[in-house]
Amino acid sequence: MRIAVLVKQVPATDSVKIDEKTGTMVREGVEAELNPLDLHAVEAALRIRECRSEGATEITAITMGPPQAKKAAAYAVSMGCDSGVLLSDKRFGGSDTLATSRTLAKALKKLGPFDIILAGERATDGETGQVGPAVAEFLRIPALTYVSSIDELDEGHITVTRSVEGGHEKMKAPIPAMVIPVKEMNIPRLCTLGGKLRAKKTEIPVLNADDLALDEDLTGLKGSATLVVNVTYPQMTREGRKILSSAGTKDAVKAIVDLLEEKNCLEAAR
Template structure:
């Protein structure tokens, strides 16, 4: 059984920046990490591999060359090999163009019996790439999966988290399984896993390698574009109370504000 796991390298949450001119994410010179929700997809794939001797896992990502770090992390967790789509032509792709590019690469590297992807990426929060990729590949989509009950050579049965409870559904393979974080607890990478990932050859594919025309990917191939970037403005007037004169003085200032606004109840005399 061949399994493909889609992973993405994202900026660390506190370093997310947007280019105001292009409306795209600034990825150069910022701390990056493997998308946290993708860890649950990798963990699910590795557990399947541990239960089935015929299973192999390929971690697939799209991004700059630095995104090899995310692919290697998936290999350190237990994936067998990795594939990175990296080309300036892919830059600025929206969810549709990204899914289209990933689907083309999956067809080239496949066929795969099972696909897994994270619920969403922390830098975009759309949750669209996994399902869109499956649609382009003609695969079933099983989202919000909290457990995989059965997996055979022809079908997969899962438990989905839905509003008000859970439901059990079956789908023919190939299928895209998108787990929720409650599905599992991602493992920590072992030393041997890290050493194996360091030595692993991550295959790099460009637009030409997957016969991707410029109008199909990147900004040109995107159906949506960010036309304006704005930042929230603080509209309330605040007052900062410093503790330079001591904590007691600062507390006294705060209590005076409460008293002036009649926020305190006077204690009755005993």
């Protein structure tokens, strides 16, 4: 069985900055990490392999990004994936979710066939959650989203439990299939020293648009259906009001209570 895991390198910060002129993400000077939700996808792949006989399952981590994104694939290898691949090319730059998904799907076709493809629920920078399902659509395979457990997997089918509003849903689909776990599915393992050493020795091949036979018009800015035309930040203002206890504690407390009442804060607390 062959499994692919899509992993994305993201800024290791919650405050993603967007260049107001170009509408693109500012990546310079920002520490990067493997998208935290992708760790659950990697863990799911490793657990599938552990449930099967030795040597019967091979896991490849695939990432698309600038040259430094190689680290994301290497991290997945240090967790236990067998190999990693980086898709990197200036022509991929500026890809929106459509172009990203199309490029990833092209790579999966070239490197495949894969029986199971795993992706994170969403990336902590772009946060659209569109890439996994869109890749499945390009590959014309079922997408199992919000998966909280993989219950059965044989050569032809996968049965999963999905977390849905107000409960759980069991779903069976033919494979190949895209599986997108929720973070409650598992606790991702930490990399061992052995894993880190293995990752250091594992070469991460880099594929470009030519390797994928991907037309320039189908990837990057040219292949994107959407374009950021304007980015603005909400203006945060703080309206301060000073209540001085020097006027007398009783009056100050009353003033605070009146203020909370005016803002409907006390009603909510009652």
